[in-house]
Amino acid sequence: MPSRSSARLAALTVAAVCSAASAVVLTSPAHADSVRVHDIQGTTRTSPFAGQKVTDVPGIVTATRTYGSSRGFWIQDPAPDDNPATSEGVFVFTSSTPKVAVGDAVKVTGTVSEYVPGGNSSGNQSLTEITKPVVTTVSTGNAVPAPVVVDEDAVPDAYAPAGDAAAANSVNGLPLDPSAYALDYYESLEGMNVQVADVRVVTATDPYSELWVTVKPWEHRSRRGGTVYGSYDSQNTGRLQIQSLGSTADFPKANVGDTLEGTTTGPLDFNQYGGYTLVASELGTLKSAGLERETTREQSGRELAVATYNVENLDPSDATFGRHASAIVHHLQSPDIVSLEEIQDNNGAKDDGTVDADQTVTKLIDAIVAAGGPRYDWRSVNPVNDQDGGEPGGNIRQVFLFNPERVSFVDRAGGDPTTAVGVTKVHGKAQLTVSPGRIDPANAAWSNSRKPLAGEFLFRGKTVFVIANHLNSKGGDQGLTSQYQPPVRSSEIQRHAQATEVNAFVKDILSAQKNADVIALGDMNDFEFSETARILEGDGELWSAIKSLPKNERYTYDYQGNQQVLDQILISPAIRRGGDFEYDSVHINSEFNDQISDHDPQVLRFRP
Structure with missing residues:
Protein backbone atom coordinates (compact mmCIF):
# COMPACT_ATOMS: atom_id res chain seq x y z
CA MET A 1 0.00 0.00 0.00
CA THR A 140 11.21 -19.68 7.95
CA GLY A 141 8.02 -21.05 6.46
CA ASN A 142 6.30 -21.75 9.77
CA ALA A 143 2.53 -21.93 10.12
CA VAL A 144 1.00 -18.70 11.35
CA PRO A 145 -0.99 -19.08 14.60
CA ALA A 146 -4.67 -19.64 13.86
CA PRO A 147 -6.67 -16.41 14.10
CA VAL A 148 -9.01 -15.74 16.99
CA VAL A 149 -12.56 -15.61 15.67
CA VAL A 150 -14.27 -12.36 16.68
CA ASP A 151 -18.05 -12.76 16.50
CA GLU A 152 -21.23 -11.84 18.31
CA ASP A 153 -20.78 -14.59 20.87
CA ALA A 154 -17.26 -13.49 21.75
CA VAL A 155 -17.79 -9.74 22.18
CA PRO A 156 -19.48 -8.69 25.47
CA ASP A 157 -22.52 -6.43 25.38
CA ALA A 158 -21.10 -3.96 27.92
CA TYR A 159 -18.71 -1.52 26.28
CA ALA A 160 -16.18 -0.39 28.89
CA PRO A 161 -15.63 -0.38 32.64
CA ALA A 162 -15.92 2.87 34.53
CA GLY A 163 -12.52 4.47 34.85
CA ASP A 164 -10.58 4.72 38.09
CA ALA A 165 -11.71 7.93 39.79
CA ALA A 166 -8.33 8.20 41.48
CA ALA A 167 -6.68 8.26 38.04
CA ALA A 168 -8.90 10.85 36.34
CA ASN A 169 -11.24 8.05 35.23
CA SER A 170 -8.50 6.25 33.30
CA VAL A 171 -8.97 2.54 32.69
CA ASN A 172 -5.25 1.98 32.04
CA GLY A 173 -4.49 0.50 35.42
CA LEU A 174 -7.59 -1.66 35.73
CA PRO A 175 -7.24 -5.42 35.29
CA LEU A 176 -8.67 -6.48 31.94
CA ASP A 177 -11.95 -8.38 32.06
CA PRO A 178 -12.41 -9.59 28.46
CA SER A 179 -15.53 -11.58 29.33
CA ALA A 180 -17.32 -8.50 30.68
CA TYR A 181 -16.36 -5.51 28.51
CA ALA A 182 -15.93 -5.12 24.77
CA LEU A 183 -12.96 -2.76 25.05
CA ASP A 184 -11.25 -5.16 27.44
CA TYR A 185 -11.91 -8.00 25.02
CA TYR A 186 -10.38 -6.12 22.09
CA GLU A 187 -7.42 -5.05 24.23
CA SER A 188 -6.79 -8.68 25.20
CA LEU A 189 -6.32 -9.37 21.47
CA GLU A 190 -4.09 -6.35 20.70
CA GLY A 191 -1.49 -7.37 18.12
CA MET A 192 -2.93 -10.86 17.68
CA ASN A 193 -4.10 -12.49 14.47
CA VAL A 194 -7.91 -12.18 14.42
CA GLN A 195 -10.67 -13.00 11.98
CA VAL A 196 -14.22 -11.90 11.21
CA ALA A 197 -16.56 -13.64 8.79
CA ASP A 198 -19.53 -12.53 6.67
CA VAL A 199 -19.71 -9.12 8.34
CA ARG A 200 -22.00 -6.25 7.37
CA VAL A 201 -20.59 -2.82 6.52
CA VAL A 202 -21.88 -0.12 8.87
CA THR A 203 -19.74 2.81 7.69
CA ALA A 204 -18.93 3.14 4.01
CA THR A 205 -15.39 3.12 2.62
CA ASP A 206 -13.76 6.50 3.19
CA PRO A 207 -11.04 8.28 1.15
CA TYR A 208 -8.37 6.64 3.33
CA SER A 209 -9.40 3.08 2.40
CA GLU A 210 -11.10 2.31 5.68
CA LEU A 211 -14.53 0.98 6.47
CA TRP A 212 -16.41 -0.26 9.52
CA VAL A 213 -18.23 -3.54 10.01
CA THR A 214 -20.26 -5.06 12.80
CA VAL A 215 -19.87 -8.57 14.15
CA LYS A 216 -23.30 -8.24 15.80
CA PRO A 217 -25.82 -8.29 12.95
CA TRP A 218 -28.84 -7.25 15.05
CA GLU A 219 -27.22 -4.76 17.38
CA HIS A 220 -29.28 -1.56 17.02
CA ARG A 221 -29.67 -2.25 13.31
CA SER A 222 -31.05 0.58 11.21
CA ARG A 223 -33.69 0.05 8.57
CA ARG A 224 -31.03 0.41 5.84
CA GLY A 225 -28.36 -1.80 7.34
CA GLY A 226 -26.31 0.44 9.60
CA THR A 227 -25.91 0.56 13.36
CA VAL A 228 -27.76 3.34 15.18
CA TYR A 229 -26.18 5.19 18.10
CA GLY A 230 -29.12 5.78 20.41
CA SER A 231 -27.66 6.81 23.76
CA TYR A 232 -24.44 7.25 25.72
CA ASP A 233 -25.32 4.18 27.76
CA SER A 234 -26.10 1.88 24.84
CA GLN A 235 -22.87 1.50 22.91
CA ASN A 236 -22.53 -0.59 19.77
CA THR A 237 -19.91 -3.09 20.87
CA GLY A 238 -19.79 -5.06 17.62
CA ARG A 239 -18.22 -2.24 15.58
CA LEU A 240 -14.73 -2.81 14.20
CA GLN A 241 -12.67 -0.78 11.74
CA ILE A 242 -11.15 -2.57 8.75
CA GLN A 243 -7.99 -1.45 6.95
CA SER A 244 -5.79 -3.47 4.62
CA LEU A 245 -2.12 -4.33 4.33
CA GLY A 246 -2.61 -4.53 0.56
CA SER A 247 -2.91 -1.95 -2.19
CA THR A 248 -5.47 0.84 -1.81
CA ALA A 249 -6.53 0.14 -5.39
CA ASP A 250 -7.80 -3.26 -4.27
CA PHE A 251 -9.70 -2.01 -1.23
CA PRO A 252 -13.47 -2.53 -1.63
CA LYS A 253 -15.69 0.49 -2.30
CA ALA A 254 -18.44 -0.44 0.11
CA ASN A 255 -21.68 1.23 1.13
CA VAL A 256 -23.63 0.68 4.32
CA GLY A 257 -25.47 -2.64 4.25
CA ASP A 258 -22.93 -4.33 1.97
CA THR A 259 -21.25 -7.50 3.22
CA LEU A 260 -17.65 -8.64 3.37
CA GLU A 261 -18.35 -12.27 2.56
CA GLY A 262 -16.01 -15.00 3.68
CA THR A 263 -13.20 -14.29 6.10
CA THR A 264 -11.24 -11.12 6.78
CA THR A 265 -8.05 -11.86 8.71
CA GLY A 266 -5.14 -9.90 10.11
CA PRO A 267 -3.58 -8.41 13.25
CA LEU A 268 -5.66 -6.26 15.59
CA ASP A 269 -4.11 -2.79 15.70
CA PHE A 270 -5.04 0.42 17.52
CA ASN A 271 -5.01 3.89 15.95
CA GLN A 272 -6.28 7.38 16.67
CA TYR A 273 -8.98 7.25 13.98
CA GLY A 274 -11.30 4.76 15.57
CA GLY A 275 -9.30 2.66 17.99
CA TYR A 276 -9.22 -1.10 17.48
CA THR A 277 -8.68 -1.92 13.81
CA LEU A 278 -8.33 -5.19 11.97
CA VAL A 279 -5.47 -4.57 9.53
CA ALA A 280 -6.29 -7.21 6.96
CA SER A 281 -3.80 -9.43 5.22
CA GLU A 282 -6.83 -11.26 3.81
CA LEU A 283 -10.00 -9.35 2.89
CA GLY A 284 -13.43 -10.84 2.39
CA THR A 285 -15.27 -10.44 -0.91
CA LEU A 286 -17.60 -7.47 -1.20
CA LYS A 287 -21.25 -8.28 -1.82
CA SER A 288 -23.41 -5.25 -2.57
CA ALA A 289 -26.73 -4.78 -0.81
CA GLY A 290 -27.85 -2.44 -3.58
CA LEU A 291 -28.48 0.51 -1.30
CA GLU A 292 -30.05 3.44 -3.14
CA ARG A 293 -30.31 7.11 -2.25
CA GLU A 294 -33.62 8.14 -0.75
CA THR A 295 -36.13 10.59 -2.22
CA THR A 296 -38.61 12.45 -0.08
CA ARG A 297 -42.13 13.19 -1.25
CA GLU A 298 -43.10 16.52 -2.77
CA GLN A 299 -44.88 19.01 -0.55
CA SER A 300 -48.52 19.78 -1.33
CA GLY A 301 -49.68 23.26 -2.27
CA ARG A 302 -50.67 24.04 1.31
CA GLU A 303 -47.55 22.53 2.91
CA LEU A 304 -44.41 24.52 3.59
CA ALA A 305 -41.28 22.41 3.09
CA VAL A 306 -38.23 23.54 5.08
CA ALA A 307 -34.88 21.76 4.80
CA THR A 308 -31.41 21.88 6.28
CA TYR A 309 -28.37 20.71 4.34
CA ASN A 310 -24.68 20.87 5.28
CA VAL A 311 -22.91 21.09 1.91
CA GLU A 312 -19.42 20.60 3.41
CA ASN A 313 -17.21 23.61 2.69
CA LEU A 314 -18.74 24.46 -0.68
CA ASP A 315 -16.83 27.06 -2.70
CA PRO A 316 -16.74 27.93 -6.43
CA SER A 317 -13.75 25.68 -7.15
CA ASP A 318 -15.65 22.52 -6.11
CA ALA A 319 -16.86 19.99 -8.65
CA THR A 320 -19.96 19.03 -6.65
CA PHE A 321 -22.41 21.79 -7.59
CA GLY A 322 -24.28 19.67 -10.11
CA ARG A 323 -24.67 16.80 -7.65
CA HIS A 324 -25.76 19.09 -4.83
CA ALA A 325 -28.29 20.69 -7.17
CA SER A 326 -29.61 17.31 -8.25
CA ALA A 327 -29.95 16.30 -4.60
CA ILE A 328 -31.96 19.41 -3.78
CA VAL A 329 -34.21 19.13 -6.84
CA HIS A 330 -34.71 15.39 -7.18
CA HIS A 331 -34.13 13.93 -3.72
CA LEU A 332 -35.43 16.81 -1.59
CA GLN A 333 -38.12 17.77 -4.10
CA SER A 334 -37.14 21.46 -4.16
CA PRO A 335 -38.05 22.55 -0.62
CA ASP A 336 -39.54 26.02 -0.24
CA ILE A 337 -36.81 27.07 2.21
CA VAL A 338 -33.35 25.50 2.45
CA SER A 339 -30.92 26.35 5.22
CA LEU A 340 -27.43 25.68 3.86
CA GLU A 341 -24.49 25.21 6.21
CA GLU A 342 -20.81 25.50 5.27
CA ILE A 343 -21.16 27.88 2.35
CA GLN A 344 -17.66 29.30 1.89
CA ASP A 345 -16.68 32.67 0.49
CA ASN A 346 -15.94 33.30 -3.16
CA ASN A 347 -12.38 31.99 -3.11
CA GLY A 348 -12.75 29.22 -0.55
CA ALA A 349 -9.79 28.57 1.71
CA LYS A 350 -7.67 31.37 0.26
CA ASP A 351 -7.19 33.67 3.24
CA ASP A 352 -7.05 37.11 1.62
CA GLY A 353 -9.85 38.97 3.40
CA THR A 354 -12.62 37.96 1.00
CA VAL A 355 -15.92 37.38 2.82
CA ASP A 356 -18.55 37.68 0.06
CA ALA A 357 -20.16 34.40 -1.00
CA ASP A 358 -22.37 35.60 -3.85
CA GLN A 359 -20.41 33.61 -6.45
CA THR A 360 -20.70 30.43 -4.40
CA VAL A 361 -24.43 30.80 -3.87
CA THR A 362 -25.18 31.95 -7.43
CA LYS A 363 -23.30 28.97 -8.86
CA LEU A 364 -25.45 26.63 -6.78
CA ILE A 365 -28.68 28.42 -7.72
CA ASP A 366 -27.78 28.23 -11.43
CA ALA A 367 -27.03 24.52 -11.05
CA ILE A 368 -30.42 23.99 -9.40
CA VAL A 369 -32.14 25.66 -12.34
CA ALA A 370 -30.12 23.49 -14.75
CA ALA A 371 -31.28 20.44 -12.82
CA GLY A 372 -34.91 21.41 -13.37
CA GLY A 373 -35.55 23.19 -10.10
CA PRO A 374 -36.81 26.67 -9.28
CA ARG A 375 -34.63 29.76 -9.38
CA TYR A 376 -34.14 30.27 -5.69
CA ASP A 377 -33.52 33.66 -4.13
CA TRP A 378 -31.22 33.87 -1.13
CA ARG A 379 -30.34 35.80 2.02
CA SER A 380 -27.37 35.71 4.36
CA VAL A 381 -25.09 37.92 6.42
CA ASN A 382 -21.37 37.96 5.71
CA PRO A 383 -19.20 37.09 8.72
CA VAL A 384 -16.31 39.17 9.96
CA ASN A 385 -13.24 37.76 8.24
CA ASP A 386 -11.79 34.70 9.98
CA GLN A 387 -14.11 34.97 13.00
CA ASP A 388 -16.54 32.11 12.43
CA GLY A 389 -14.31 29.06 12.62
CA GLY A 390 -14.22 26.30 10.05
CA GLU A 391 -11.51 25.95 7.42
CA PRO A 392 -9.11 28.91 7.73
CA GLY A 393 -9.88 31.51 5.06
CA GLY A 394 -13.16 29.83 4.11
CA ASN A 395 -15.48 32.06 6.16
CA ILE A 396 -18.24 29.47 6.28
CA ARG A 397 -21.73 30.72 7.01
CA GLN A 398 -25.39 29.73 6.85
CA VAL A 399 -27.45 30.81 3.85
CA PHE A 400 -31.20 30.80 3.28
CA LEU A 401 -32.37 29.67 -0.14
CA PHE A 402 -36.07 30.22 -0.78
CA ASN A 403 -38.39 29.72 -3.73
CA PRO A 404 -39.91 33.17 -4.42
CA GLU A 405 -42.82 31.56 -6.29
CA ARG A 406 -43.92 29.98 -3.02
CA VAL A 407 -42.38 32.01 -0.19
CA SER A 408 -41.64 35.67 0.48
CA PHE A 409 -38.75 36.90 2.57
CA VAL A 410 -39.45 39.81 4.91
CA ASP A 411 -36.50 42.17 4.50
CA ARG A 412 -35.72 44.59 7.32
CA ALA A 413 -32.53 46.55 6.88
CA GLY A 414 -29.71 46.76 9.39
CA GLY A 415 -28.50 43.18 9.67
CA ASP A 416 -24.73 42.94 9.59
CA PRO A 417 -21.98 40.79 11.15
CA THR A 418 -21.99 42.63 14.49
CA THR A 419 -25.59 43.82 14.93
CA ALA A 420 -27.80 41.61 17.05
CA VAL A 421 -31.26 40.76 15.77
CA GLY A 422 -34.03 41.44 18.25
CA VAL A 423 -37.75 40.80 18.59
CA THR A 424 -40.53 43.37 18.79
CA LYS A 425 -44.29 43.10 19.09
CA VAL A 426 -46.35 44.88 16.46
CA HIS A 427 -50.16 44.64 16.43
CA GLY A 428 -49.98 41.60 18.68
CA LYS A 429 -47.53 39.76 16.45
CA ALA A 430 -43.81 39.08 16.78
CA GLN A 431 -41.41 40.73 14.34
CA LEU A 432 -37.66 40.64 13.92
CA THR A 433 -35.88 43.98 14.25
CA VAL A 434 -33.62 43.10 11.32
CA SER A 435 -34.14 40.35 8.74
CA PRO A 436 -31.89 38.61 8.00
CA GLY A 437 -29.94 39.06 11.22
CA ARG A 438 -27.54 37.29 13.54
CA ILE A 439 -28.29 36.26 17.10
CA ASP A 440 -26.16 38.17 19.64
CA PRO A 441 -22.95 37.91 17.55
CA ALA A 442 -20.79 39.59 20.21
CA ASN A 443 -21.65 36.94 22.81
CA ALA A 444 -18.67 34.82 23.86
CA ALA A 445 -20.72 31.71 23.07
CA TRP A 446 -20.05 32.36 19.39
CA SER A 447 -16.31 32.93 19.65
CA ASN A 448 -14.60 31.42 16.58
CA SER A 449 -17.90 29.78 15.67
CA ARG A 450 -20.82 30.33 13.35
CA LYS A 451 -23.47 32.80 14.47
CA PRO A 452 -27.13 31.78 13.98
CA LEU A 453 -28.93 33.43 11.07
CA ALA A 454 -32.53 34.47 11.73
CA GLY A 455 -35.03 35.31 9.02
CA GLU A 456 -38.72 36.11 8.72
CA PHE A 457 -40.70 34.44 5.94
CA LEU A 458 -44.27 34.65 4.64
CA PHE A 459 -46.12 31.60 3.30
CA ARG A 460 -49.78 31.95 2.24
CA GLY A 461 -50.04 35.05 4.43
CA LYS A 462 -48.59 33.31 7.51
CA THR A 463 -45.34 34.39 9.17
CA VAL A 464 -42.72 31.74 9.84
CA PHE A 465 -39.51 32.48 11.77
CA VAL A 466 -36.51 30.38 10.74
CA ILE A 467 -33.20 30.24 12.62
CA ALA A 468 -30.30 28.61 10.76
CA ASN A 469 -27.60 27.16 13.01
CA HIS A 470 -24.19 25.54 12.82
CA LEU A 471 -23.12 24.94 16.39
CA ASN A 472 -19.63 24.22 17.70
CA SER A 473 -18.17 21.00 16.30
CA LYS A 474 -17.36 17.92 18.36
CA GLY A 475 -13.68 18.23 17.47
CA GLY A 476 -11.47 17.77 20.52
CA ASP A 477 -13.82 15.36 22.29
CA GLN A 478 -12.24 12.13 23.47
CA GLY A 479 -13.08 9.08 21.36
CA LEU A 480 -15.31 6.24 22.46
CA THR A 481 -12.22 4.03 22.82
CA SER A 482 -10.48 6.59 25.04
CA GLN A 483 -8.52 5.45 28.07
CA TYR A 484 -10.88 7.73 30.01
CA GLN A 485 -14.29 6.22 30.63
CA PRO A 486 -16.66 7.84 30.21
CA PRO A 487 -14.87 9.96 27.59
CA VAL A 488 -14.71 13.71 28.12
CA ARG A 489 -16.82 15.71 25.66
CA SER A 490 -15.09 19.07 26.06
CA SER A 491 -16.78 20.63 23.03
CA GLU A 492 -20.11 20.56 24.86
CA ILE A 493 -19.19 23.56 27.01
CA GLN A 494 -19.40 26.01 24.12
CA ARG A 495 -22.24 24.17 22.43
CA HIS A 496 -24.36 24.32 25.59
CA ALA A 497 -23.76 28.07 25.81
CA GLN A 498 -24.80 28.42 22.17
CA ALA A 499 -27.93 26.34 22.69
CA THR A 500 -28.84 28.56 25.64
CA GLU A 501 -28.63 31.66 23.43
CA VAL A 502 -30.77 30.12 20.67
CA ASN A 503 -33.40 29.01 23.18
CA ALA A 504 -33.46 32.49 24.76
CA PHE A 505 -34.06 34.04 21.34
CA VAL A 506 -36.92 31.65 20.65
CA LYS A 507 -38.37 32.55 24.05
CA ASP A 508 -38.32 36.21 23.00
CA ILE A 509 -40.36 35.38 19.91
CA LEU A 510 -42.85 33.26 21.85
CA SER A 511 -43.15 35.92 24.55
CA ALA A 512 -44.24 38.37 21.89
CA GLN A 513 -46.49 35.84 20.15
CA LYS A 514 -47.33 32.62 21.94
CA ASN A 515 -48.56 30.84 18.81
CA ALA A 516 -45.69 31.89 16.52
CA ASP A 517 -44.39 29.34 14.03
CA VAL A 518 -40.66 29.06 14.84
CA ILE A 519 -38.15 26.65 13.34
CA ALA A 520 -34.56 26.31 14.58
CA LEU A 521 -32.61 24.03 12.29
CA GLY A 522 -29.17 23.17 11.05
CA ASP A 523 -26.04 21.26 11.95
CA MET A 524 -26.36 21.17 15.73
CA ASN A 525 -23.30 18.91 16.02
CA ASP A 526 -25.00 16.95 18.77
CA PHE A 527 -27.44 14.12 19.30
CA GLU A 528 -31.20 14.30 19.76
CA PHE A 529 -30.76 12.77 23.24
CA SER A 530 -27.92 15.12 24.23
CA GLU A 531 -27.88 17.91 26.78
CA THR A 532 -27.43 20.31 23.86
CA ALA A 533 -30.79 19.22 22.47
CA ARG A 534 -32.39 19.46 25.90
CA ILE A 535 -31.15 23.05 26.29
CA LEU A 536 -32.41 23.96 22.82
CA GLU A 537 -35.80 22.49 23.63
CA GLY A 538 -35.90 24.29 26.98
CA ASP A 539 -39.22 24.15 28.76
CA GLY A 540 -41.11 23.24 25.61
CA GLU A 541 -40.14 26.25 23.51
CA LEU A 542 -38.81 23.83 20.89
CA TRP A 543 -38.93 20.11 20.14
CA SER A 544 -36.55 18.14 17.94
CA ALA A 545 -38.82 16.74 15.26
CA ILE A 546 -36.47 13.92 14.31
CA LYS A 547 -37.85 12.24 17.44
CA SER A 548 -41.07 11.71 15.52
CA LEU A 549 -39.25 9.02 13.52
CA PRO A 550 -38.79 5.42 14.68
CA LYS A 551 -35.51 5.02 16.55
CA ASN A 552 -33.96 2.91 13.78
CA GLU A 553 -34.43 5.81 11.34
CA ARG A 554 -32.97 8.58 13.50
CA TYR A 555 -29.63 9.43 11.96
CA THR A 556 -28.10 12.09 9.73
CA TYR A 557 -24.41 11.14 9.90
CA ASP A 558 -22.35 7.97 10.05
CA TYR A 559 -19.16 8.01 12.12
CA GLN A 560 -16.98 5.05 13.10
CA GLY A 561 -19.80 2.59 12.62
CA ASN A 562 -22.35 4.68 14.54
CA GLN A 563 -25.27 6.20 12.66
CA GLN A 564 -26.14 9.28 14.66
CA VAL A 565 -28.04 12.55 14.71
CA LEU A 566 -26.08 15.77 14.20
CA ASP A 567 -28.54 17.70 12.01
CA GLN A 568 -31.86 18.65 13.53
CA ILE A 569 -35.03 20.63 12.86
CA LEU A 570 -36.65 21.87 16.06
CA ILE A 571 -40.19 23.24 16.03
CA SER A 572 -42.25 25.52 18.27
CA PRO A 573 -45.42 24.35 20.07
CA ALA A 574 -47.76 25.81 17.44
CA ILE A 575 -46.25 23.56 14.77
CA ARG A 576 -46.03 20.52 17.01
CA ARG A 577 -49.53 20.87 18.48
CA GLY A 578 -51.03 21.06 15.05
CA GLY A 579 -49.79 17.51 14.54
CA ASP A 580 -49.95 18.08 10.81
CA PHE A 581 -46.22 17.91 10.18
CA GLU A 582 -43.98 15.32 8.61
CA TYR A 583 -40.26 14.84 9.10
CA ASP A 584 -37.84 13.05 6.80
CA SER A 585 -34.13 12.35 7.20
CA VAL A 586 -33.23 11.90 3.54
CA HIS A 587 -30.30 9.48 3.32
CA ILE A 588 -28.31 10.50 0.26
CA ASN A 589 -24.79 10.93 1.62
CA SER A 590 -23.79 9.43 4.95
CA GLU A 591 -24.16 5.78 3.91
CA PHE A 592 -22.30 6.00 0.61
CA ASN A 593 -18.63 5.81 -0.33
CA ASP A 594 -19.12 8.45 -3.06
CA GLN A 595 -20.82 10.99 -0.81
CA ILE A 596 -20.70 14.70 -1.70
CA SER A 597 -21.19 15.69 1.92
CA ASP A 598 -20.84 13.76 5.15
CA HIS A 599 -24.31 14.91 6.26
CA ASP A 600 -27.77 13.82 5.17
CA PRO A 601 -30.26 16.65 4.58
CA GLN A 602 -33.44 16.91 6.66
CA VAL A 603 -36.89 18.04 5.52
CA LEU A 604 -39.90 19.22 7.52
CA ARG A 605 -43.31 19.65 5.90
CA PHE A 606 -46.17 21.35 7.74
CA ARG A 607 -49.15 23.65 7.29
CA PRO A 608 -48.57 27.05 8.94
Missing part, protein backbone atom coordinates in the same frame (compact mmCIF):
# COMPACT_ATOMS: atom_id res chain seq x y z
CA PRO A 2 2.74 2.52 -0.83
CA SER A 3 0.20 5.05 -2.09
CA ARG A 4 -1.02 5.71 1.47
CA SER A 5 1.72 8.22 2.28
CA SER A 6 -0.85 10.79 3.35
CA ALA A 7 -0.63 12.98 6.42
CA ARG A 8 -3.42 10.98 7.97
CA LEU A 9 -1.58 7.71 7.56
CA ALA A 10 1.47 9.29 9.12
CA ALA A 11 -0.69 10.16 12.08
CA LEU A 12 -1.91 6.59 12.47
CA THR A 13 1.39 5.58 14.02
CA VAL A 14 3.97 8.33 14.19
CA ALA A 15 7.57 7.29 13.72
CA ALA A 16 8.75 8.96 16.88
CA VAL A 17 7.16 6.37 19.10
CA CYS A 18 9.40 7.14 22.02
CA SER A 19 8.85 10.90 21.98
CA ALA A 20 7.88 12.54 25.23
CA ALA A 21 4.59 13.66 23.64
CA SER A 22 3.30 10.18 23.00
CA ALA A 23 5.04 7.64 25.19
CA VAL A 24 3.84 6.37 28.53
CA VAL A 25 6.71 5.83 30.94
CA LEU A 26 5.97 3.34 33.68
CA THR A 27 7.91 1.77 36.52
CA SER A 28 9.18 -1.59 35.26
CA PRO A 29 10.78 -4.68 36.76
CA ALA A 30 14.54 -4.61 37.00
CA HIS A 31 14.90 -7.88 35.13
CA ALA A 32 13.36 -8.08 31.66
CA ASP A 33 15.21 -11.00 30.07
CA SER A 34 13.60 -14.21 28.77
CA VAL A 35 10.09 -12.81 28.64
CA ARG A 36 7.29 -13.90 26.32
CA VAL A 37 4.83 -11.70 24.45
CA HIS A 38 2.08 -12.31 27.02
CA ASP A 39 4.45 -11.13 29.75
CA ILE A 40 5.03 -7.91 27.82
CA GLN A 41 1.32 -7.33 27.22
CA GLY A 42 0.37 -8.08 30.81
CA THR A 43 -3.13 -7.98 32.29
CA THR A 44 -3.76 -4.25 32.01
CA ARG A 45 -3.67 -1.87 29.06
CA THR A 46 -0.06 -0.88 29.67
CA SER A 47 2.95 -3.16 29.77
CA PRO A 48 4.75 -3.92 33.02
CA PHE A 49 7.94 -3.74 30.93
CA ALA A 50 7.33 -0.25 29.46
CA GLY A 51 10.62 1.58 29.07
CA GLN A 52 12.67 -1.59 29.63
CA LYS A 53 14.80 -3.57 27.22
CA VAL A 54 13.64 -7.13 26.60
CA THR A 55 15.80 -9.86 25.10
CA ASP A 56 15.09 -12.65 22.62
CA VAL A 57 11.30 -12.45 22.73
CA PRO A 58 10.12 -15.39 20.59
CA GLY A 59 7.29 -15.30 18.07
CA ILE A 60 6.03 -16.09 14.59
CA VAL A 61 5.68 -13.19 12.13
CA THR A 62 1.96 -12.91 11.31
CA ALA A 63 2.00 -9.77 9.12
CA THR A 64 4.25 -6.97 7.91
CA ARG A 65 3.50 -3.30 7.25
CA THR A 66 5.75 -1.87 4.56
CA TYR A 67 4.12 1.52 3.93
CA GLY A 68 3.87 4.88 5.64
CA SER A 69 5.67 5.95 8.80
CA SER A 70 4.53 2.98 10.88
CA ARG A 71 6.58 0.26 9.26
CA GLY A 72 7.16 -2.91 11.14
CA PHE A 73 5.71 -6.35 11.75
CA TRP A 74 3.58 -8.30 14.16
CA ILE A 75 4.71 -11.39 16.04
CA GLN A 76 2.62 -13.87 17.94
CA ASP A 77 3.68 -16.49 20.43
CA PRO A 78 2.63 -19.96 19.23
CA ALA A 79 2.75 -21.19 22.83
CA PRO A 80 0.13 -19.05 24.59
CA ASP A 81 -0.48 -18.94 28.29
CA ASP A 82 -3.85 -19.82 29.81
CA ASN A 83 -4.80 -16.26 30.83
CA PRO A 84 -7.47 -14.76 28.51
CA ALA A 85 -6.51 -11.24 29.61
CA THR A 86 -2.98 -11.39 28.17
CA SER A 87 -2.52 -10.85 24.46
CA GLU A 88 -0.12 -13.15 22.62
CA GLY A 89 0.68 -10.64 19.86
CA VAL A 90 2.69 -7.43 19.67
CA PHE A 91 3.80 -4.94 17.02
CA VAL A 92 7.54 -4.55 16.37
CA PHE A 93 8.24 -1.03 15.12
CA THR A 94 11.15 -0.94 12.67
CA SER A 95 10.64 2.54 11.12
CA SER A 96 12.02 1.18 7.82
CA THR A 97 10.77 -1.66 5.67
CA PRO A 98 11.00 -4.82 7.79
CA LYS A 99 13.38 -7.57 6.64
CA VAL A 100 11.24 -10.46 7.85
CA ALA A 101 8.49 -12.43 6.16
CA VAL A 102 5.21 -13.91 7.30
CA GLY A 103 5.91 -17.33 8.80
CA ASP A 104 9.38 -16.50 10.06
CA ALA A 105 10.14 -17.65 13.58
CA VAL A 106 12.09 -14.81 15.17
CA LYS A 107 13.59 -13.61 18.40
CA VAL A 108 13.30 -9.90 19.06
CA THR A 109 15.44 -7.80 21.35
CA GLY A 110 14.34 -4.21 21.89
CA THR A 111 12.66 -1.65 24.13
CA VAL A 112 9.03 -1.91 25.14
CA SER A 113 7.11 1.30 24.48
CA GLU A 114 3.55 2.44 25.08
CA TYR A 115 2.71 4.59 22.06
CA VAL A 116 -0.34 6.86 22.30
CA PRO A 117 -1.75 7.54 18.82
CA GLY A 118 -2.49 11.25 18.61
CA GLY A 119 -0.40 12.05 21.67
CA ASN A 120 -1.24 12.05 25.35
CA SER A 121 -3.54 15.06 25.03
CA SER A 122 -5.88 13.01 22.83
CA GLY A 123 -6.86 10.79 25.74
CA ASN A 124 -6.40 7.74 23.53
CA GLN A 125 -5.38 4.36 24.82
CA SER A 126 -1.82 3.32 24.12
CA LEU A 127 -0.46 0.64 21.81
CA THR A 128 2.19 -1.68 23.23
CA GLU A 129 5.19 -1.96 20.87
CA ILE A 130 8.75 -3.23 20.78
CA THR A 131 10.97 -0.49 19.39
CA LYS A 132 14.61 -0.21 18.26
CA PRO A 133 14.54 -3.93 17.54
CA VAL A 134 17.33 -6.36 16.83
CA VAL A 135 15.77 -9.33 15.06
CA THR A 136 17.15 -12.82 14.73
CA THR A 137 15.46 -15.20 12.30
CA VAL A 138 15.40 -18.72 13.71
CA SER A 139 13.51 -20.45 10.88
